[in-house]
Amino acid sequence: MKLFYMPGACSLAPHIVLEWIGKPFELGRVERGKTRKPEFLAVNLAGKVPALIEEDGRILN
Numbered sequence: 917m918k919l920f921y922m923p924g925a926c927s928l929a930p931h932i933v934l935e936w937i938g939k940p941f942e943l944g945r946v947e948r949g950k951t952r953k954p955e956f957l958a959v960n961l962a963g964k965v966p967a968l969i970e971e972d973g974r975i976l977n
């Protein structure tokens with residue numbers, strides 16, 4: 917599971933939940949103003965955080 921987040925953004929909420937539930941996860945940091953980079957648009961075409969890639973490859977955003 918991988919959470920894409922941006923410091924100071926609403927992605928803090930799912931980040932806290934993932935910490936609370938104790939499930940292992942990776943973080944993908946997205947810098948403010950750089951959400952339109954092709955690497956991140958491939959995860960979320962809207963260029964918004966949070967975006968969560970689940971173990972089976974599904975993407976929640």
Ligand SMILES: N[C@@H](CCC(=O)N[C@@H](CS)C(=O)NCC(=O)O)C(=O)O
Nearest residue numbers: 925926927951962963964965966977
């Ligand atoms: N999850 C919502 C959007 C969440 C959202 O607005 N995220 C903000 C941060 S709280 C964001 O990513 N802003 C970056 C940008 O618009 O460039 C959606 O996909 O419609």
